[in-house]
Structures are given as structure tokens and as C-alpha cells.
Amino acid sequence: MFDFHTHILPGIDDGSKNINITKEMIQAEIDQGVNGIVLTPHFYAQQDDPVRFIERRQRAYNKVIEELYNDLTLDKKFSDQTNPKFKLGAEVYFFSGMAKSKNLSDLCIEGTEVLLLEMPFRQWTKDVYREVKEIIERQSLTIILAHIERFRKYQKDISIWNEIMQLPVIPQINTECFQSWMSRRFVFKFINDGHSIILGTDAHNNTDRPVNMSQGREALKKKFGEVILNDIDMLSDKLWRNDES
Template sequence: MIDFHSHVLPGIDDGSDCVEESLEMLHTAKNQGVSTMLATPHFYAQDVSVDHFLEKRKKAYDTLKRCMDNSDCPDIRLGAEVCYFRGIGRAREIEKLCIEGTRVIMVELPFRQWDEEVLRDVEELMEKQNVSVMLAHIERFYAYQKRKKIWKEVLDLPVIFQVNAEFFDGRKKRKLIKKLVEENRPVVLGSDCHNTDRRKPNLDMGYSFIREKIGQNAVDEIEKVSVEILEK
């Protein structure tokens, strides 16, 4: 299993507080069958430059890597959870925040009603920056979208949908993910783990639910898409 969303790097955002907590998170994920975990700390353009963020991320990763026992930890691939901002599609150096070794960037859209500008910014990000967009935890935004036309237009974009493993905690969320999977849209799972308490690694729960409620074929397709993304 590949965990596409985690806050496992120590001391860089609201995720892991220290190396010891990060190691416990990694061991938990490994025991669940996670082979690769993407470290995707929050990036807020209003607070930090791209280069400064990358320096902080490298420092946090290097600190963790020195303490890792690779036999008990998944591989780590570096990325970022880029918080949406107006004009993101035209932002300089934004492509540096792509998942390591790919042209895929994870974007967290705003927790509010989306509008035409949000739609246009995502389109520009793909067209002007020549990147593929992965929308973080897509299921968490449904409740904010009263203008279903905009919601549908965003879902119709050629993006990758990252889903959090606990999506099954709501009927509408389950229905959305089932629809995306059955339509053969590119879906990947992430734990969005932040700590070892309330938001711990739980990717196995998401996979188990999909296997039980949708079927093994859906699991196989998600795993296939996941591997293909990291090999781009």
C-alpha cells in the first residue's frame, strides 16, 4: 500500500512533534502493510517562500532519516500539501512542490464554497505549469459545495483524487468515493496522519472498507494508479 498523504516529518507543521512520534507513526504504517509513505507537510504561500519551505522539509527529513530503521519503516517520498491561494496557477516555482520524482502536485482547496476563480486557478495550474494536480482529501469538501455546477466542473477536471482512509464515516462521502471508483477516475488513498493519537496511520481501514463494500477490483485499480503516479 502507498500512503499518499501524511504529516509524518517531525516539527515542520501541525503533524508529528518529534522524531520519536514520527518513528512510531512509521512503524504503525509498516505493520499495516504500507510500503511507501508520502511526507506532505502543509505549504502556505502567505507564510513561507518555496525555497524556505524546501529547506525546512529537507532538515526535518534528514533528522528523521538518521534515526530510521529501514527494515521497520516504509520508504518516504517527499511532497507537500499546498494550500490553495488565488493565482496559484501562475505562481513562480510552484512546480518545485511536486511529489518527489514526479510532475504531480497535491493541492488542498479551500474549505468554503468554490467559485469560478478556484476552477480557473486549478485549470491554469495544469496548463501553465504543466503539472498534474492531485486534490487532497476530496471528500471533505462536499458539505461546503452548494453550487453543484461548480462542484461538478471541478470533479470533471482531469485531476487525481486523494481520499482519506476514514471516508466511510459519512454516507455522502461513501457515495462520492464509490461513484469516482466506479467511473474509473484516478483515486488514491492517504491516511492524513498527524500523530499517534487522534489522527494516527489508518490506511488499512480504508482499503478494508473498499474491499468489502466495492470489491477487490477497486482495490487493485487504486493500487495500480498509485504505482503509476510514482513512476511518472
């Protein structure tokens, strides 16, 4: 089971504030059956430099690894460094010209050509569509669209939304969305319309934005049965392994 969207690394964005919160969040992932965690702090091109971002991310990650395997209070699974598995990534906010960026592949999920892209919180335009299409074609990247359920309400004209959804993109759904009747209804319809999805908790802390993978999966299972979870896990495993077949 995989969590493709998290803000678990401490002190690097608006997610975990310190290593203790980070350890609690990772323990929650283990308790809920997650054994593959993608660490995706925010990256904003207008505010940050990719090289500096990657250096900060690596320092935060090194601290986490050091703490985890020296902490005897954590789940015994941490004694085996193969479980849980982590991959570094980034939640990259959309910016004009990103398809031509020489650093974009450096922000992909570790060991893959998969990019977690946060779309603009506004009406999407032809320029947005062309940028996403060029990222796929020019850079040969696979795009995961972060928390896709958050953007539909901005699309008064859904023509561009439909065009983007016809591209070979992977919609990611936040498991927290099943707590809201409106967003839950959107996701159920989205799946019924034939869209394949993957899941992420987008967890930032242990209070108002906690790890809630088990709740999200249970809501999907109740609506669609076990088959939907099998489909999600198969697609997630393929992305994790960077399997292009």
C-alpha cells in the same frame, strides 16, 4: 501500497510533534503493508516562503532518516534502505495566482510533476476553476486533490465542482473518512459515479489522527471487492513513478 498524504515529518506543521511519534507512525505504516510513503507537510503561501519551507522540510527529513536507520528497535525492514521508500512533497493550500508561481513545481512530489493541492473550504467559483485549469495547462502539472470528501458539503452550487471533476485531476480520499457514515456514503457514491481515486491516511499522530490505511482499504474491499484496491494501487504506482502513459 502507497500513502500519498501524511504529516509524519516531525516539528514542521501540525503533524508529528517529535521524532519518537514519527517513528511510531512509520512503524504503523509498515505494519499495515505500506511501502511507499509521501511526506506532505502543509504549505501556505500566505505564511511561508517556498525556499525556507523546502529547507525546513529537508532538515526534518534528514533527521528522520538518520534516526530510522540507527534505531534497532524498529522493524527489520529498516535495515534495507529500499523499504520503506519515502518521497518528499507538500500539501499546498490553494491561493489566487498560484498557476503563475515560479516555485510551484518545487513543491511537487519528489521526482514527479504531481502536486498535492488542498482546495479552499468554501463554495468554489469560476475563478477557482480557472486557477486549477491553468495549473494543469500552464505548468503541465498533474494535480491530486487532497481529501476531496471534505469539500462537497461547501458546494451549494455544484456546477463548479462538476467542472473541476471533469478536469484531469486525481481525487485523493482520506482513509479515516470510512469511520463516518456520511463521508463513507459520499465516497461510495463518488466511486460508483465513475471517479478513480487514490488513498492517503492524512495521519498527524498516533492518537486522534493515526495511520489507518488497513481500515480504509478493508472498507473499500468490503463494498467493491478486491478489484477496487487493484485499481487504486495501479494508479498510485503510476503517480509514484511519474508515468505519463
